[in-house]
Amino acid sequence: MxxxxxxxxxxxxxxxxxxxxxxxxxxxxxxxxxxxxxxxxxxxxxxxxxxxxxxxxxLTSAQPFVYLILNKPKNVMSTLDDPGGRTTVKDFLRGVSVRVFPVGRLDFDSEGLMLLTNNGELAQALLHPRYHVPKTYLIKVKGALSNEEISRLERGVKLEDGMTSPSHVKKVRKVEANSWLEITIREGRKHQVKRMLDAVGHPVLKLIRIRMGPLSLGNLEPGEFRFLMDREANALRELIDERMTSVERGEEPATRPKRPIRREGWAKPERSKKFSGKKVKAT
The missing domain is CATH 3.10.290.10 (RNA-binding S4 domain)
Known part of the structure; x- marks a missing residue:
């Protein structure tokens, strides 16, 4: 047959x-x-x-590449093991038979989207600073940012290791004395988002990564994971192919946001579409 x-x-x-x-x-x-x-x-x-x-x-078949998204809970190490015995992301991957590793890290007290895969080449490309893969965070900060402070973040702020690249900032909502923002960056410096907000006088109280390139956290609960659908894995590979091609041609990928920035009032938080595929919860 x-x-x-x-x-x-x-x-x-x-x-x-x-x-x-x-x-x-x-x-x-x-x-x-x-x-x-x-x-x-x-x-x-x-x-x-x-x-x-x-x-x-x-053409030979290699070990199938595996890609999955985990919603890392707060106070969990974004590594596969920890000498101090703290909980790691590996503890939430029960039932995954292929060894996968995290692409990048989130701080111990941060939450949200982590991509894990056994595709080392793609992981390395996603982390390469020249390819400018965007990452979006939902952040609770102390106080409320003024339009001027948001403009500073978007233009770039001076940190001890140099100016940051332009970012995209959107007001989400205000809660009593604090407020929620969405910020998209295209760099991967250590503690970058927290340091940027500290630089404008609004310390981060809570940080959740909600998007990375074409991938979205969706409605995964903390500690849950799911495997990527084929279209998501293809979109991820195609994004890297396009970025690598642009760099090879000497065309640096754009770092400025394409859509206009809203200044007036507080935007409603984005609602993620419910994922209809398989969802696995750690037990």
Whole structure:
């Protein structure tokens, strides 16, 4: 019985590239099937019978790449082990048979989205400062920021290790003497968001990472995780492909937000769409 799949899907499924880059490989004549160069997108092959080569090398299936999002709770280490015996993100990954590792870190007292994967190349690219992958945080701060203070954050503030790159700041709501903000940055300095808010006189009281690149925390409860859907994993790989291509061409990715900044009043907090797929809760 034949089990045919699209050629670009087969290539992407081995972890060699994203679906989009696989299409580019095909169109540029770098893929052959049974000794014949294939340049037509949509060509179907039977992986159990057909011999596929990319750049003259046989396409081989590596260990499947695994990607998952964890909502890291407060007072949990964002590492796989801790010499002090504190709770780590690994303690919430029961049932995950493949060894995955965190992409970046969140402070011990911070919460929110953490990506874990066994794809080391993609993880390294996501953390590379030249690729400017945006990260968005929902933050509770002491007091309420003025428009001028928000403008300072967006232009960049001077820290002990230099000026920060432009960011995007949105007022969310005010609660008694404190307030909530959303801030998007494209750098990864240590304690950066907390230091930026300290610099304008509004210490952070609570910090939750809600987005990273195309990924969103959604409605995961603290301590819950879920595996990425195919479209999310592809979007992640395609984002990195685009950033790497821009850098190779000498076109630094844009660091300024594209949408206009709202100044008037307090915006309603964004409501995440309910995730309809599998959700796993640690027990």
């Amino acid at each position: 034949k089990m045919e799949v699209r050629l670009q899907k087969l290539i992407a499924g081995t972890g060699l590239s994203s679906r989009r880059k696989a299409e580019m490989l095909i169109v540029s004549g770098r893929v052959s099937v049974n000794g014949r160069i294939i340049t037509e997108l949509g060509t179907k092959v039977d992986p159990t019978r057909d011999h596929v080569k990319v750049d003259g090398k046989h």
